[in-house]
Amino acid sequence: MIKTSRSDIVMFLIGFCSLFGGFAIAISMIMADPKCRTSFCLDKPIGSPRYYLVLVSVYVFYGYILALGAATFVIRRTHKLDTFFRRRLSLPRFGSTSRRIHFSLSIGELVFVLSAAALLLWKFAYFAQWYFRNGVTTRPGQKWAASFFNLLTHALGHPLDVFIGFVLLPVSRHSPIASFLHIPFDGALRVHRIMGYAMFVWAAIHVSSFLAKTGLNGAQTYAKVIFGIGDPFKDLHDHMQLFGFLAMLSFILGFIPALPWLRRRHFNLFYIAHAFMLVMIAFAVVHSTTNFYYAVPGVILWTADLLLRARARMANPAGETHLDRVAREECGYIRMDIQTKTPFAFTPGQYVFINIPTLSPLEYHPFSISGSTTRSDTDSVLSLLIAASWKSTEWTNKLAARFVTHTDAEAAGALHNRVDAPAVVIEGPFGHCGFDVLTGNLDVVACFVSGSGVAPAFGLAHYVAAHILADGKKAPRKVLIFWATRAPYPHRTSFIADLYALFPPGVLEFHIFDTSHKEMQVTTTHMTTDNNNKPSTTALQAAASTLSLASTKSTPSHSIRTITAPALHPGVRHTPHRMAVPTVFDQLIRPHLGPHNRIGVFICANETLRMAIRDAVYETETLGTTVLVHEETYEF
Ligand SMILES: Cc1cc2nc3c(=O)[nH]c(=O)nc-3n(C[C@H](O)[C@H](O)[C@H](O)COP(=O)(O)OP(=O)(O)OC[C@H]3O[C@@H](n4cnc5c(N)ncnc54)[C@H](O)[C@@H]3O)c2cc1C
Known part of the structure; x- marks a missing residue:
């Protein structure tokens, strides 16, 4: 059984505010605000048939998140279910395969992805049937195909707000989803990526349908339709397409550097460019209000995350924690000891984000916690083991080049308790081990x-x-x-x-x-x-022979x-x-x-x-x- 800690309770409250606060904000804006404040408000005027479509779909989304959260909470506290849903998907051996076929998704993640896909498709079908039955009728002279794509563009646009809701939820650092519901960070990230890729494909289809409609219509050029060239700027309502265009452009700018190949090679580029996703959401909200109704829970979570991070920074300013020892072990890895004023509590599998302002004021790098020792009431050490990059431009390489001292004696004495020891900002700990090492009754x-x-x-x-x-x-x-x-x-x-x-x-x-x-030509790999x-x-x-061999190595x-x-x-x-x-x-x-x-x-x-x-x-x-x-x- 998983124990509930104080931080779990804080996270529960944040999760509660995010879900019910988000719901309250969305519903009150739909039901009580008669004015349309963005380019396009499907839910206005209040009481119109389309208003009810929006209302129902918002109820369904929040109901789904609530049900999912409650189900996950129960599952996490029921050992058998928890073990089942955490299990990675795999298929039995077949044909000539020597082992099972394993997938990175767990059963729980698959259930989420499938149920979220069902919700998205339901929303598309719900709006599509309405548009096609009651929507825009073919105007005289308008081609049938143009009218079809017009309806399709509208229907395709609606699930995108739900996508925004889903992608924003799982990946803030202090997150109730990670802490309270014990979803491992990499699992949350996998789901975030799947949702992000699917959203991009869906948005591309939405845009393609819009381009098809505009082209088939033939009455105006693309430039005129999108940028309103030649039209005076009256108000937002005339520029829905422009904000849609800007949202898609920001999406592309944020999405491309997030592709695995680029992300792994140019992480900082990916990190900075991902801010375009926030710009995309801002433009999407101005493009159509419903995007906001689904984004609020995510916005609340991210705001809470930023506040908690700021609070942690104030409670533990950079000067309070600093490098104590940075040494290269014989195995080549760097051991970094960070001196802290208070003992650094952690649980297995947790990691911290480290920032060393003198090395790079903005970069934060995640490292698993390798140990934490208390030397006295006001003197503790957090220890990390770091593989330094061979590229001289990378942070870990600079860390080694700048701080590693030449001998153990120097390393031990070089920074300890020195007033000019470089300050370190620690964020975390974050993450959760998928099982409780102490209370899980493990043998x-x-x-x-x-x-x-x-x-x-x-x-x-x-x-x-x-x-x-x-x-x-x-x-x-x-x-x-x-x-x-x-x-x-x-x-x-x-x-x-x-x-x-x-x-x-x-x-x-x-x-x-x-x-x-390998050069020893061991004939069997079985010990x-x-x-x-x-x-x-x-x-x-x-x-033993290997060790003596090792000791004679150059x-x-x-x-x-x-x-x-x-x-x-x-x-x-x-x-x-x-x-x-x-x-x-x-x-x-x-x-x-x-x-x-x-x-x-x-x-x-x-x-x-x-x-x-x-x-x-x-x-x-x-x-x-x-x-x-x-x-x-x-x-x-
Ligand atoms: C949860 C977690 C725990 C980790 N624990 C350890 C550990 O205990 N010891 C260890 O040696 N390494 C650990 N890593 C990997 C470590 O964070 C990266 O190797 C390090 O950030 C590389 O930085 P770089 O700029 O020097 O190298 P780069 O060559 O730029 O990056 C190497 C790889 O690290 C990733 N990376 C780069 N910068 C970041 C960043 N700011 N945040 C996240 N990923 C980044 C890139 O995608 C790339 O694939 C951990 C990573 C994660 C996600």
């Missing part, structure tokens, strides 16, 4: 991570250790971390030593699958274990900036080849599970590994074990 938690995806696994383990130490709350019997990495000397990552110092013996197991050692489920002598010998180019870390901890198992997921499940996880046990699987790994893990999860479930899964993709 085992297994983290499958690759590359810098190990960062949230460190955070999860740190969280469990801190709770075991603090109050011995029910924690999993075993925390297993399986890390696939090409990084050099991964076993010497300082977080590993930190964790082993915190955990009671026998709880934490750390398995490193070192994929940089062997002895009867006690320890890696067999051969596996250990292979690991010094990595960044070695000048390394920190000295403890040697391989006895609890760390080092395997010099790829991770064979089925074998890991068979030999390293299932032995820890009894009948009817529950396991939480946390994944922050590359696509190939993720698919293999989903297969193994499926197999494990068929054996009667309850498996709760959380996937983190590091993707925006």
